[in-house]
Amino acid sequence: MQYMLIIHNDPELHPQPGGPGWDQLMADYAAFSEQLGSYTGAPLNDPSTATTIRVRDGKTLTVDGPFAETKEWMSGYYVIDCDELDQALKAAAMVPSAKYGSVEVRPVAEM
Amino acid sequence: MPSRGGPVDEALELAYRTDRGRVLACLIGIVKDFDLAEDALQDAFAAAAETWPRRGIPANPAGWLVTTGRRKVVDRLRRAAAAERRHRVWGELSIAWDAGEGTGPIADDRLRLIFTCCHPALSLEARVALTLRSMGGLTTEEVARAFLLSAPALAQRIVRAKRKIREAGIAYRVPSPDQLPERLDAVLTVIYLIFNAGYLAGSGTELVRVDLCDEALRLAGLVVDLLPDEPEPLGLAALLHFQDSRRSARVDADGRPLTLEEQDRGRWDRDKANTGFALLDRARAKHAVGPHQLKAAIGALHTGAPQAGRTDWATIVLLYDRLVEWEPTPIVRLNRAVAVAMADAPAAGLAILDDAHLSTELDDYHLFHSARADLLRRSGRLDEAATAYRRARDLTDNTVEQSFLGRRLDELSASFDEPGSTVSR
Numbered sequence: 303m304q305y306m307l308i309i310h311n312d313p314e315l316h317p318q319p320g321g322p323g324w325d326q327l328m329a330d331y332a333a334f335s336e337q338l339g340s341y342t343g344a345p346l347n348d349p350s351t352a353t354t355i356r357v358r359d360g361k362t363l364t365v366d367g368p369f370a371e372t373k374e375w376m377s378g379y380y381v382i383d384c385d386e387l388d389q390a391l392k393a394a395a396m397v398p399s400a401k402y403g404s405v406e407v408r409p410v411a412e413m
Numbered sequence: 414m415p416s417r418g419g420p421v422d423e424a425l426e427l428a429y430r431t432d433r434g435r436v437l438a439c440l441i442g443i444v445k446d447f448d449l450a451e452d453a454l455q456d457a458f459a460a461a462a463e464t465w466p467r468r469g470i471p472a473n474p475a476g477w478l479v480t481t482g483r484r485k486v487v488d489r490l491r492r493a494a495a496a497e498r499r500h501r502v503w504g505e506l507s508i509a510w511d512a513g514e515g516t517g518p519i520a521d522d523r524l525r526l527i528f529t530c531c532h533p534a535l536s537l538e539a540r541v542a543l544t545l546r547s548m549g550g551l552t553t554e555e556v557a558r559a560f561l562l563s564a565p566a567l568a569q570r571i572v573r574a575k576r577k578i579r580e581a582g583i584a585y586r587v588p589s590p591d592q593l594p595e596r597l598d599a600v601l602t603v604i605y606l607i608f609n610a611g612y613l614a615g616s617g618t619e620l621v622r623v624d625l626c627d628e629a630l631r632l633a634g635l636v637v638d639l640l641p642d643e644p645e646p647l648g649l650a651a652l653l654h655f656q657d658s659r660r661s662a663r664v665d666a667d668g669r670p671l672t673l674e675e676q677d678r679g680r681w682d683r684d685k686a687n688t689g690f691a692l693l694d695r696a697r698a699k700h701a702v703g704p705h706q707l708k709a710a711i712g713a714l715h716t717g718a719p720q721a722g723r724t725d726w727a728t729i730v731l732l733y734d735r736l737v738e739w740e741p742t743p744i745v746r747l748n749r750a751v752a753v754a755m756a757d758a759p760a761a762g763l764a765i766l767d768d769a770h771l772s773t774e775l776d777d778y779h780l781f782h783s784a785r786a787d788l789l790r791r792s793g794r795l796d797e798a799a800t801a802y803r804r805a806r807d808l809t810d811n812t813v814e815q816s817f818l819g820r821r822l823d824e825l826s827a828s829f830d831e832p833g834s835t836v837s838r
Contacts, residue, residue: 303582386584387534388592409581 304410305390307380311403312373313348330398338393343380374403381410424470425461432475434548435523440482442522445585447547447575449486454478456485523548524639525586527632531600532583539574540603541610546571548635549628559610559625597640601649601705604632608653612660626657637692647696648706654689655712658682670817674721686716704739707732726756743774743781751784759791779808783818790825799825 317323335341349368356363368375377399384390387407394405436457440450457478471477530543545556557567577583588596611625633650640646662680664670693713696706711732718724733749747766754762766772766785775781786801799822806818 305582384582387532387582388584388588390582391534411580 303384303386303390303412305382305384305387306408306410307343307382307390307394307397308376308406308408309378309380309397309399309403310374310406311377311399313375314373316377316399316402327398334396334398337396338380338382341380341382343378343382345378346376348377349375377403419466421462421465421470424465424474425458428461428474428478429458432478436475436478436482437547438523438526439479440486441526441547441585443483444486447578449489450482452489453482453486456489457482460485521587523635527600527636527639528587528596529578529583529585531596531603532578533596533599534581534583535574535577537603537606539570539577540599541606542567542570543574544603544632545607545628548632551624551628555624597643597645598704600636601633601645604629604636605649605653605705607632608656612656626653626660629653630657642699644696644699644701645703645705647692647699648703648709651689651692651696651709652705652712654685654692655709655716658685658689658716668813669820670813673715678720681716689713689716702735704736707736707739711736724755726752730756743771743778746771747775747778747781747784751788754788754791759788763788763792777808779805779814779818781805782808783821786821790821795825795828 317327335343352367354365354368380393380397382390382393384393387409390407390409394400394407397405399405433454437450437454440453441447444450444453460481461474461478465471527544527548530547531540535543541560542556545551546553549556551559553567553571554564557564560567562570587593607625608629611627611629630650630653633646633653636646637650658681659673659676660682662671662676662678689709690713693706693709696709711729714725714729714732729752730749733745733752736745737749750762750765750771752762753765754760763785766781766788772781782801782805786798786805789795789798789801802818802822802825806815806822809815809818
């Protein structure tokens with residue numbers, strides 16, 4: 303089965319580029335990703351860089367940013383292959399940012 | 414199920430009560446699918462109701478039900494062979510089938526089943542419902558009644574949980590050794606919750622209450638049998654026996670709850686308590702302490718005291734000190750404070766309760782205020798005690814608890830000399 307590990311972070315609690323703890327975090331991510339072997343995934347830029355589109359009656363509406371005013375935002379993801387949920391939960395607990403934010407584990411729906 | 418009351422109906426009823434869980438566990442072990450196994454179980458009971466009156470009751474009803482259920486799964490799968498998922502199950506089924514005739518390794522299946530039902534990825538409500546439905550001898554209606562739910566609401570909760578097990582890929586197996594302590598704890602927590610749901614239920618649901626307590630005792634015994642080398646299940650089983658031994662002494666003739674001090678110790682069930690002591694001895698022999706064993710040891714000290722006044726509170730405080738290391742929850746710290754008050758002086762317990770952190774965390778919990786009121790009363794601070802009792806009474810919706818706290822308030826106002834004093838305000 304495939305699972306998506308969705309990483310949520312509160313930027314006030316999470317290390318920032320150039321700030322304390324950042325280099326260690328990057329090293330931890332490199333080690334974690336290597337341990338995963340095959341995966342797809344990426345870090346995401348922050349929500350102030352986002353653009354949201356909607357298509358209604360054939361017209362595309364484009365607006366700046368997401369609507370949700372939440373403190374935590376999705377900061378990256380992995381998609382990994384596992385035999386069962388426990389494996390995916392184990393991997394999720396090893397995501398370096400899990401120490402600061404949260405990691406949601408969602409099975410990829412089989413269509 | 415038809416209830417004409419003949420020997421066949423009695424045998425069916427008995428099989429439903431005692432073998433349902435085992436048969437279901439075995440079928441799930443074979444087909445690896447909750448829904449399919451439950452359908453097969455229903456089919457097997459339906460077939461029994463039809464066949465047993467004509468051909469007689471089989472010597473081994475559980476074995477008969479498993480064999481028939483398995484055959485019914487094959488029938489069902491043949492009819493629905495198109496779906497891809499079913500093909501996979503079909504493959505596993507033929508492997509399991511080749512492995513041998515008979516009822517198979519029932520113990521392993523039941524162990525896998527209870528770990529799956531109690532997986533922490535499921536909500537606590539779902540874990541309780543699934544465990545009672547899959548492992549127990551209670552019907553959906555009985556479980557629903559015990560948790561004040563409608564049968565359809567409970568059924569929906571179970572359907573949702575089973576869907577998550579399937580869609581999220583929760584494996585049907587015993588967890589790996591590195592995960593076992595955490596996952597075993599989740600299983601024991603569910604069983605303790607089931608027991609307490611029965612033990613703490615209000616009045617007027619007497620029968621249901623006893624059902625849940627008995628069911629929890631049975632499940633704890635089952636886990637002890639399935640994992641005989643683990644000390645914590647033994648600890649839980651001991652704890653439940655100690656608590657259950659006080660079952661009939663817990664309330665007075667009017668159904669009002671009595672504190673440990675007020676209970677008639679002659680009414681405690683000595684046989685049950687002795688079983689508890691024996692279980693705790695077995696746990697201790699494993700030399701690996703854990704939270705359930707510590708709670709059981711506290712229960713043992715209460716049970717072993719011939720009078721409330723002779724309770725070994727000093728040792729109970731030491732046990733709570735260790736328990737706080739395992740479970741640093743506000744509730745455990747509250748209980749520890751009460752023990753300190755008993756071992757030392759009410760003021761010592763009050764000092765712990767009035768710690769800013771704890772009193773903030775527990776401000777909405779009625780037992781915090783009633784424990785605090787009790788200690789204030791013992792310290793002679795009656796005005797403050799009355800305020801705390803009233804706060805406790807306002808925080809609970811349980812009418813039995815309310816009347817208990819009301820009784821305490823009455824006693825308190827009786828201890829004032831002046832009529833119309835601050836207490837009755």
